[in-house]
Amino acid sequence: MPNEEIEFSRIKEVESTNLARDDIRNEVIETKKAVEKDNNLLADKVHQNLLENNIKSFDIVGAIGAGKTALLEKIAEKLTPKYRILVICGDITTRVDADRIGKHNVDTIQINTGRECALNAYHVHQIIKNKDLKNYDIIFIENVGNLICPSEFVLGTDKRITVVSITEGEWVIEKHPMLFKMSDIAVINKIDLKERLGTNVEKMIADAKNFNPEIEVITTSAKTGENIDKLMELLGF
Amino acid sequence: MKEALTLIEENIVTPKKIELSNIQELMGTFFAKLKNRVDNYIGDYPTFIEPVYLEDNVKIGDDVLLGPNVYIGANSEIADYVEISNTIIYENVKIGENFKLENCIVAKNSSFNFTDLNVKNSLLMGVANLKTELEIYGL
Numbered sequence: 241m242p243n244e245e246i247e248f249s250r251i252k253e254v255e256s257t258n259l260a261r262d263d264i265r266n267e268v269i270e271t272k273k274a275v276e277k278d279n280n281l282l283a284d285k286v287h288q289n290l291l292e293n294n295i296k297s298f299d300i301v302g303a304i305g306a307g308k309t310a311l312l313e314k315i316a317e318k319l320t321p322k323y324r325i326l327v328i329c330g331d332i333t334t335r336v337d338a339d340r341i342g343k344h345n346v347d348t349i350q351i352n353t354g355r356e357c358a359l360n361a362y363h364v365h366q367i368i369k370n371k372d373l374k375n376y377d378i379i380f381i382e383n384v385g386n387l388i389c390p391s392e393f394v395l396g397t398d399k400r401i402t403v404v405s406i407t408e409g410e411w412v413i414e415k416h417p418m419l420f421k422m423s424d425i426a427v428i429n430k431i432d433l434k435e436r437l438g439t440n441v442e443k444m445i446a447d448a449k450n451f452n453p454e455i456e457v458i459t460t461s462a463k464t465g466e467n468i469d470k471l472m473e474l475l476g477f
Numbered sequence: 478m479k480e481a482l483t484l485i486e487e488n489i490v491t492p493k494k495i496e497l498s499n500i501q502e503l504m505g506t507f508f509a510k511l512k513n514r515v516d517n518y519i520g521d522y523p524t525f526i527e528p529v530y531l532e533d534n535v536k537i538g539d540d541v542l543l544g545p546n547v548y549i550g551a552n553s554e555i556a557d558y559v560e561i562s563n564t565i566i567y568e569n570v571k572i573g574e575n576f577k578l579e580n581c582i583v584a585k586n587s588s589f590n591f592t593d594l595n596v597k598n599s600l601l602m603g604v605a606n607l608k609t610e611l612e613i614y615g616l
Contacts, residue, residue: 333522335513349545352515354522366526366562370545 279393282361286368286396293373297381298475299359299395301419302403303412304385307429309337310462311403311471312380316344318472323377328367330359330384337382347376358389361396391418399475405430406439413447420451425458425474432461478530481507482548485565489582489600500616504582508546508563515543520555532568550585556592582616 260268290297302308312327319325325346329338330353338348351363364381381397383390387404394400402423404412407430413420420426426448434441445457456474460467485507488500511528520537526544535549538557543549547561550568555561558575566572567585574592584602591608603612 335527350513350525350527352525354524355540356524363524363526366545370563 276392279361282365283394283396286361286364287398289368289373290379290396290398293376295373295376295379296476297379297397298399298401299381299383299397300401300403301383301387301390301423302385302427303387303405303408306385306403306405306408307460307462308382308385308403309340311427311429311460311468312341312382313344314462314465314468315380315472315475316341316346318468319378319477320345324375326371326376326379328359328364328379328381330363330382332357332384341382353384356389357384357386358393359383359395360393364395387412387416387419391416391422394422399424401425401427401475403427403429404444406433406437406441406444410440410443413444413451417451420448420455423452423455425456425471427471428457428459429462431459431466432464478507478510478512481510482565482567485582486567486585489584489602500582504563504565504580507548507565511546511548526562538574580616 257265257268257272300308300312316325316327327338327341327346327348328351329335329341329348330351331337332354333352335350338350342348349367351359353359359381381395400423402419402425404426406428413426428441428444431441441459448455448457458467458471458474460471462468481503485500485503488503511530513528514530515525517533518531518535518537521539523537523541523543529544529547531549532551534552536554538555538559540558541555542560544562546563549555549566550570552568553566553570553572555572556574556576559572560577563580564578564582566583569586570583571588571590572583573589573594576589577595579597581596581598582600584600587602588604589601589611590606594608596613598616600614600616601611605611
C-alpha cells in the first residue's frame, strides 16, 4: 500500500477530523457523517424489530470492573424463572463475561470487537437478523468496558444503563458527561464499600442529575444484593 | 461437523444441479450446531460475532469482521477489510481485500486475487485474477 493510502487509512480509522490533511478533510468529514447516520438508521431498525417481537431491551455500559456482569448475573437470577433472556456480550477478546452469565440459564452471544472499543448497531443487527426473536422476552447487551466510545453509538435498545462503581472515584461521572446525557439509568455500584472508601456518593448522584435531569440514579451492591429489586423496578419488572 | 461439511460439498461439486432448498437447509442445520473456535488464527485482531469456527492455520488481515455463522477451512487466507457472515469457506481458499460475503459457500482451493466484491447467496469457486473471471452460481 502506498504511503499516502496508509496515511488516509489511518486517518479514517481514528476518525479525527483535525488529523486530516486539507485535501482530504472534506472526505473524512463526509465519511464520519455517513457512519453516524448509518448507525442511527440501523439502531432504529433494530428497535423496531425488537418492539414488533414484544422484546424488552437494555444496553449496559460502564468501565471494566464496574460490575456490569455481576449486576447482570443478579438480574438474570431474578428474571429467568419468568422470562426467556438473550445476553449479547461485547469484549475486545475472550468470552469470560458470556460464560459467567451463561451459567444463569440465559442464552449468550459473544462479540469480540478486536480493535474496536464499542459495539455498534451493525453488530447488534447482524445478531438480531440471524436469531428467531420469538424465543426471547428480554435482550440485554453488555457493551465493551469503557466510558468513552459507547457514547458514539446508540444500539437501538429501549433503555441504556450506565454503571459506575464508587471504587472509580467520585469524579468518574463528572469526567464522562456524554454517556450520562444519553443514558436512562445511572447505577452507582459497590455501595457496600462506601464507609471504607469514603467516596462522596452524593456528588456522583448530583453530577449525573446535573448532566441529565431525566436520568434515574440508583446506588447498588451486586455483592450484597442491595437495591437490586429497586433496579428491577426501574427496568420495568 | 465433518459429515455435514462433506454433505454440503457433495452438493456443490456439480453446481448446475444444485437443489436450492436442499443446500439452504443443509447450511441452516450446519450453522445451528456450529461451535465457536477463534483462538487459533494467524493475524491481527478481527471482530468475531459468534459462532465462528476456524480450522488450523487460517490467516486473517486487518479490519476484518467474521460472523455470525462462519466456518473457515484450514490454510485459508482472508485479506484486509473483509466481512463474512452465514458462509462456509472450505480449505486452501484465498479471499481478496474488501470482499463482503453473505450466505455464500466458497469451494476448496479457490483463489480470488482481486479486490472489492460484494455478493450474497452464491457459490464461488475456481481461481480468478480478475472479477470477470469469477466462477459464481446462485444458491
